[in-house]
Amino acid sequence: MLKNYFKIAIAVLKRRKFFTFISLFGISFTLTILMVLTAFIDKIINDNYPDKKRDRMLYINRIAQVGDGTMQSGTVSYYFLSHYTGMMKTPVKVGISSMFSGTNTYVNNKKISVSYKYTNADFWDVLDHDFTEGKPFNKQQVSNADRVAVISEDMKKQYFGDAPSVVGKYFEADNVNYRVIGVVKNVPITNYMMYSDIYLPYTVSKADYKDKSYSGAYMAFLLAATPGDVPKMQAEYENLIKRVPVERKDFKHVYSHANTFFRSYVDTGNEKQSGVVIVVTAISIFVFIFTLLPTLNLVNINITRIMERSSEIGVRKAFGASSKTLVYQFIVENLILTLLGGVIGVVLSVAALSVINNADLISNLELRINFSVLFIGMLVCLVFGFISGVYPAWRMSKLNVVTALKAQ
Amino acid sequence: MFKHLFKLIWNKKKQNFLLMTEMLVSFLVLFAVFTLMMYYYDNYKKPMGLEYENVWVINYGNSYQTKNTDSLNLYYETLRKTIKSLPHVREISFVSGNTPFSQQINNGGMTYKGKHIDHINNYTAEDSYKDVLNLTLLEGRWFNKEDAVSKNRPVIIDNNLKEVTFGKESAVGKLLGGDDDKNKMRVVGVIQAVKKDGNYANPGPGEYFRTDTGSFRWLSKILVKVDPGSDAAFEGKLYKTMANYMKNSNVEIEHLTNKLRSTNYFALVPMIVLGIVSTFLVINVALGLFGVLWYNINKRKGEIGLRRAIGATGNSVSAQLVSESMILATLALIVGAFFAVQFPLLNVFDLRAEIYIEGMLLSILFVYLLVLICSLYPGKQAAAIYPAVALHEE
Numbered sequence: 001m002l003k004n005y006f007k008i009a010i011a012v013l014k015r016r017k018f019f020t021f022i023s024l025f026g027i028s029f030t031l032t033i034l035m036v037l038t039a040f041i042d043k044i045i046n047d048n049y050p051d052k053k054r055d056r057m058l059y060i061n062r063i064a065q066v067g068d069g070t071m072q073s074g075t076v077s078y079y080f081l082s083h084y085t086g087m088m089k090t091p092v093k094v095g096i097s098s099m100f101s102g103t104n105t106y107v108n109n110k111k112i113s114v115s116y117k118y119t120n121a122d123f124w125d126v127l128d129h130d131f132t133e134g135k136p137f138n139k140q141q142v143s144n145a146d147r148v149a150v151i152s153e154d155m156k157k158q159y160f161g162d163a164p165s166v167v168g169k170y171f172e173a174d175n176v177n178y179r180v181i182g183v184v185k186n187v188p189i190t191n192y193m194m195y196s197d198i199y200l201p202y203t204v205s206k207a208d209y210k211d212k213s214y215s216g217a218y219m220a221f222l223l224a225a226t227p228g229d230v231p232k233m234q235a236e237y238e239n240l241i242k243r244v245p246v247e248r249k250d251f252k253h254v255y256s257h258a259n260t261f262f263r264s265y266v267d268t269g270n271e272k273q274s275g276v277v278i279v280v281t282a283i284s285i286f287v288f289i290f291t292l293l294p295t296l297n298l299v300n301i302n303i304t305r306i307m308e309r310s311s312e313i314g315v316r317k318a319f320g321a322s323s324k325t326l327v328y329q330f331i332v333e334n335l336i337l338t339l340l341g342g343v344i345g346v347v348l349s350v351a352a353l354s355v356i357n358n359a360d361l362i363s364n365l366e367l368r369i370n371f372s373v374l375f376i377g378m379l380v381c382l383v384f385g386f387i388s389g390v391y392p393a394w395r396m397s398k399l400n401v402v403t404a405l406k407a408q
Numbered sequence: 409m410f411k412h413l414f415k416l417i418w419n420k421k422k423q424n425f426l427l428m429t430e431m432l433v434s435f436l437v438l439f440a441v442f443t444l445m446m447y448y449y450d451n452y453k454k455p456m457g458l459e460y461e462n463v464w465v466i467n468y469g470n471s472y473q474t475k476n477t478d479s480l481n482l483y484y485e486t487l488r489k490t491i492k493s494l495p496h497v498r499e500i501s502f503v504s505g506n507t508p509f510s511q512q513i514n515n516g517g518m519t520y521k522g523k524h525i526d527h528i529n530n531y532t533a534e535d536s537y538k539d540v541l542n543l544t545l546l547e548g549r550w551f552n553k554e555d556a557v558s559k560n561r562p563v564i565i566d567n568n569l570k571e572v573t574f575g576k577e578s579a580v581g582k583l584l585g586g587d588d589d590k591n592k593m594r595v596v597g598v599i600q601a602v603k604k605d606g607n608y609a610n611p612g613p614g615e616y617f618r619t620d621t622g623s624f625r626w627l628s629k630i631l632v633k634v635d636p637g638s639d640a641a642f643e644g645k646l647y648k649t650m651a652n653y654m655k656n657s658n659v660e661i662e663h664l665t666n667k668l669r670s671t672n673y674f675a676l677v678p679m680i681v682l683g684i685v686s687t688f689l690v691i692n693v694a695l696g697l698f699g700v701l702w703y704n705i706n707k708r709k710g711e712i713g714l715r716r717a718i719g720a721t722g723n724s725v726s727a728q729l730v731s732e733s734m735i736l737a738t739l740a741l742i743v744g745a746f747f748a749v750q751f752p753l754l755n756v757f758d759l760r761a762e763i764y765i766e767g768m769l770l771s772i773l774f775v776y777l778l779v780l781i782c783s784l785y786p787g788k789q790a791a792a793i794y795p796a797v798a799l800h801e802e
Contacts, residue, residue: 022695029688102467103660106644116658174658175651289437293689296430297696303423304703361677395422 009333026294027341035349035377039367050127055227058258061219065251077216078209090233095126095221100196105173117196118205126223134167134182145203149178155197188364298388306396323397330393338385431740441686443767448608457602459542460664466630467660484624496635501540502627504532509667529614540633548580548597551618560594566601569613606671697782705786713795722791733783
């Protein structure tokens with residue numbers, strides 16, 4: 001039976017080439033856009049380089065102090081993070097690093113912009129950077145305040161050109177010479193919590209990292225022993241923060257959370273408005289409107305296509321086919337059409353993604369189709385085909401045999 | 409004639425309902441895109457308010473720590489002299505962190521005569537600030553040395569803030585401050601609002617305060633106006649001078665031109681993405697409309713043949729079909745306009761009403777154009793139907 005439907009569907013598609021083209025265009029294009037969007041979101045949420053142990057990690061990137069009409073919110077000081085996370089029992093390791101900030105360096109009268117980050121030694125254990133050469137700095141080097149640096153591949157290329165190995169060479173930034181001890185694979189800037197060109201021990205920081213105020217330039221990565229310990233770790237931090245006194249009299253509350261990656265990534269800096277809700281709503285509205293139009297279009301076209309075949313329907317009904325069988329047939333036909341559009345859509349998406357990657361809009365951002373993206377794409381495609389098939393099929397099944405035959 | 413056309417449409421309401429929904433949704437999408445475009449264009453037309461070429465920003469962050477204000481001032485005045493003595497440096501000015509095209513904002517609000525004004529950009533600037541950025545003075549004067557001893561704290565506002573607080577009247581000499589403020593500030597000048605967030609952003613209301621003796625404690629940036637064509641070699645020299653003087657600070661030099669480019673990029677990229685997406689949506693809808701109209705006309709061959717046979721000209725037949733589609737579009741647009749008009753009425757997103765109306769008019773025009781183009785060809789085809797052939801088929 002299915003084989004027959006399939007044959008009929010192909011025959012119908014071939015008959016009205018223009019309509020087929022319109023349907024396929026609509027489906028494949030919509031799918032392409034959705035695939036690019038999911039690839040982008042997937043890259044941001046699921047690409048876990050360099051934090052490969054995400055299921056065991058929590059992120060602290062903000063502290064807010066709120067009083068009547070006053071509010072101060074921002075990244076956290078090194079002192080606060082090391083002092084309070086030091087009291088916690090669940091985390092096996094706590095990586096602390098500053099947010100990236102910028103400086104310049106001048107090589108042969110050429111200017112290079114450098115973003116830098118100060119980290120502690122545990123940072124390298126909590127996160128798993130891929131070292132192409134050398135190794136990270138250790139606790140000893142950090143407490144000695146050694147002027148050592150881990151640089152990214154990008155920076156190596158810009159600063160040293162095509163030198164094969166740069167470990168042991170000196171890198172000048174901010175008028176200070178750092179000895180390069182490691183080179184790591186690039187992190188795209190979209191991963192703003194971990195992005196940097198050079199990584200330095202926090203002890204060489206020119207700003208006073210011993211400063212006891214709560215806000216500073218740092219954030220922390222907490223690593224639990226097992227994924228099961230993560231909720232415990234989160235609760236422990238929440239309890240800890242409840243006991244932290246406010247810094248000044250005009251503040252009433254201290255807020256700071258150890259969040260999962262996505263939550264901390266979309267943090268709005270506002271205690272009352274969760275970034276997750278905003279992002280999810282915005283994306284859903286976009287996807288809804290964006291799929292609504294092609295679906296309407298497809299329904300329109302499908303009605304036209306099906307009504308054109310009223311004589312065929314009439315004959316089949318006259319020979320005893322039930323409405324259910326007919327609806328089933330048309331839905332299957334429509335799904336075949338959508339799947340065909342889906343395949344074209346996948347091809348188009350691969351092309352679009354390679355264009356986006358080559359354009360290098362955001363450096364080091366490699367978008368690719370992975371299985372989850374493909375799966376989502378196919379699912380959207382099927383839902384799409386189903387929705388646009390049901391209504392016309394239902395309209396058609398209402399058709400009276402006599403009118404349908406008379407139309408001929 | 410119209411009554412007749414309405415009857416024809418009503419007779420096929422089920423089929424037309426879907427077409428109309430499609431037009432309606434297209435209108436709403438286009439309305440959103442055009443409104444956004446008009447908003448950007450409206451901002452783009454406004455004057456920049458400053459000259460950013462050959463102006464560099466030095467970020468120096470945390471540095472000289474002292475409790476003594478005199479030695480603090482001495483430290484920075486020496487730095488100022490050192491930088492100014494470099495060749496190619498025309499003028500420098502220490503400023504608060506929210507320099508043009510930076511992501512930093514320093515906002516405040518106030519209630520003036522019962523009216524609440526929000527999101528006022530607060531800038532702290534020196535006497536030389538105006539010359540570094542070549543700001544446009546509309547009224548009064550920029551800060552000068554006399555302001556240090558004046559009774560009321562002097563303030564300079566931009567024309568946006570002036571309009572909301574004083575309307576058309578002259579602002580110079582008036583006292584500004586919240587209703588419950590005891591220490592009101594005296595307005596000494598009005599300048600053209602500065603587009604701080606790039607070419608496409610609305611220049612928000614702003615007020616400028618003069619630096620005072622303690623300001624150096626928290627100022628963190630220097631604007632430097634240099635000679636045109638100053639190169640990286642000179643920049644390196646400036647950098648070394650800064651870094652040698654401020655041993656405890658991380659120094660970064662940025663160019664306002666580059667910062668403007670990246671700021672604009674943030675406005676343009678979503679616009680371009682939206683543009684591409686909606687272009688394809690429109691193509692999609694156009695193809696669909698075209699297909700359905702074309703099919704409908706083919707199905708009505710008998711009716712058209714009969715009309716031709718009783719003397720209707722080809723032109724009147726195609727005019728009938730085109731106007732049928734246009735009426736459909738009109739019905740959809742009336743519903744769409746009802747929704748769209750809520751935006752300026754309810755003042756959603758705080759945009760000027762004209763922007764919404766321009767967006768609405770553009771999208772209405774666009775939908776009409778789309779429907780017209782899509783129905784012209786099927787209409788022409790219908791006009792070419794020979795009565796004899798059509799009636800014979802029947």
